[in-house]
Amino acid sequence: MAKKSRAARKKETATRAKAVTRSVKASEDTKAAAEEEKAAKAKAEAKAEAEAKAEAEAEAKKKAEAEAKAKAEAEAKAEAEAKKKAEAEAKAKAEAEAKKKAEAEAKAKAEAEKKAKAEAEAKAEAEAKKKAEAEAKAKAEAEAKKKAEAEAKAKAEAEAKKKAEAEAKKKAEAEKKAKAAAKKKAEAEKKAKAAEAAAKKKEEEDRIFMERLGRHHDELRWLYMELYGNDDMFAELCGQMKRYYDERNEKLKKLDAKREAEGEWYRKRDMLGMMMYIDNFAGNIKGVQEKLPYIEKCNVNYIHLMPFLDSPKGRSDGGYAVADFRKVKPELGTMDDLAELAEKCHDKGISLCMDFVMNHTSEDHEWARRARQGDGEYMSRYFFYADPSIPQEYEKTVPQVFPTTAPGNFTYLPELGHYVMTTFYPYQWDLNYRNPRVFNEMMYNFLYLANQGMDIIRIDAVPYIWKELGTNCRNLPQVHTIVRMMRMIGEIVCPGIVLLGEVVMEPDKVAPYFGTVEKPECHMLYNVTTMATTWHTVATRDIRLLRKQMDIVCSLPREYTFLNYLRCHDDIGWGLDYDTLKTWGMEEVPHKKYLNDYFQGKTEGSVSRGELYNEDPVTGDARFCATTASMCGIESAGFEQNAEKMDWAITKDVMLHAYMLTQSGIPMLYSGDEVGQVNDYTYKDDPEKAPDSRYIHRGKFNWDLVENIKDKSSVQGRIFNALGKLEKIRRSEPVFNADAEVWTKDYSDQSILWIVRRAGGEELHAVFNFSDYPKTVWMPEKAEYTNLLSGGTDEIVTVDMPGWGFFW
Incomplete structure (x- = not known):
């Protein structure tokens, strides 16, 4: 790019300066023009403002003149109106004064008239008052006269009424007195009649008692003196028998008389028993009463209540260690509850049975407590020995009942320095029946319980009652003497009572407890051997021993009555006829082991379940526990x-x-068997029960199973309905009478048991297959038979039976 010269630059600067000057002058010219225009505008506005002001002043002047004129006119008008108003006010004032004067004159006149009127009215009122007072006085005098007359009349009437009332009262009192005298006379006559009736009744009752006592007195005294040789104690016994007879209530005495007249009332073919634990079945005694409809539904008319008397918890042996013979276990109820239950049962034709533990008491019994304190009177009621040599002598000959759980027959009491006989458990002290006080007091307990309404008294452990050194202390002759005396005492005081003996012994030792037909002892005995032999037959499928046992029973006098059962509260002891079994190659020890193994389910072909009880670890001997259903x-x-x-x-x-x-005697169910109740293993959870396997079949009754009987296809329905059908057949057919002839029939098959019953010209053939296999049975002759199970009648030659089947 070319560089400019200084002159050129100077010229250029001058030119720019001129241009700026022109611009400034133009700007100033424009500003001056604007200011002139503004000044002209302001002048115009000032002029317009002056003109407007002049016009406004002119209007204001005009307005002021108008207002002054209007004001003058208004003042003139106001002055005229004020003058007019003043005139009007003066006129009104004059008129008001005139009116006021007139009113004052009128008021004065009115007051004068009012005063005159008031005076006249006062005068009239005074006259009226005087007149009214006169009239009131006259009226009052009249009323007073009338009142006096009324009072005189009322007085006269009251006196008359009083006189009449007095006469009426006198008459009523006389009538009342006469009526009271008549009532008193009637009551006296009624009382005399009642006294005479009571005396006659008492005389009759005394006669009945003396007649009964007379029938038995000589024998009873002979036996008593033979045992005790104490006349005073015998006299006391007779006196107490009379006392308990007198205390026996009227209903029970009537029942006694009825049963005496009927004779052997308990042997009717409709008798069916059921044994039960009160707490397991229904909680308490009142619960049992509530369950009576179910018991009736089971066709049961005989209830055996398992031990319910007071006994110490944990040392009761299932209730067989009695601490008080006159008190019910508190958790089960009271004696009043028991008496009420008995009465309700009697109303329904149901008999009650209870256990009477004669052999021993609990160590908590009052006698035992006093004996433990060293009281000789009470020590003599048991067997106490300070010298151990005597208990040792007993041990040489007396077997042990529980060799493993309670070995020995004596217990040493260190605080007393003596041994006491305890055949069963250490807390059960054997009573000394050599002491007549023991016999008497126990008979009083027996009669007290009978008076609560008991019908059947189960004598527990009968063979053990009498003790003799040098013997096995079982089945001694004195036991039979005691039972015979008890039978006679019952027949004197309460002949409606039945004695049931618990004799768990070999067959040849059981029958003697019936006594003789002439001098009976127990009315009934448990058919223990037949029960055990029945289960032996189930395990062996061999009926030979069972048939032999039945033949023994059938050969006894028909008066002898057995209680037949499959299971009960106790274990199964295999007390079989081993002498006979030995001839068939069955030795006692191995056979017992086989039976226990079989029923525990340890052998081939066994379906049974259960547990051993009191197993001897040395000999291997044991008993067995289970329910019927579990064993089947x-x-x-x-x-x-x-x-x-x-x-x-x-x-x-x-x-x-x-x-x-089918057997002769009375059938007894164990509660729960009617619905197939099985073993209850929960007892193992209870420390008190766990050591005793018998509780496996002592479980609580399962009421849920009862609900199932409505379903006939259920296990419970099938069993319950089948048993019900059999029970009804039994009670309806004369061949089941107690006096029917009964025998067994020989048959070639050792698993077939054939029983014949004959009564009223008819025979029942009852055949049972004790094997797993179906069998065909040939009838004795071709004839027409009625099948009791189906009801059909037909000509029959053979009968087919399934395994474990039967026919009637």
């Missing part, structure tokens, strides 16, 4: 859920019950 296989079939095995088990269960119902 219902438990194992249920566990396996095997329907075919369950059918077999139910068939076996029903067949065995049918066999029990």
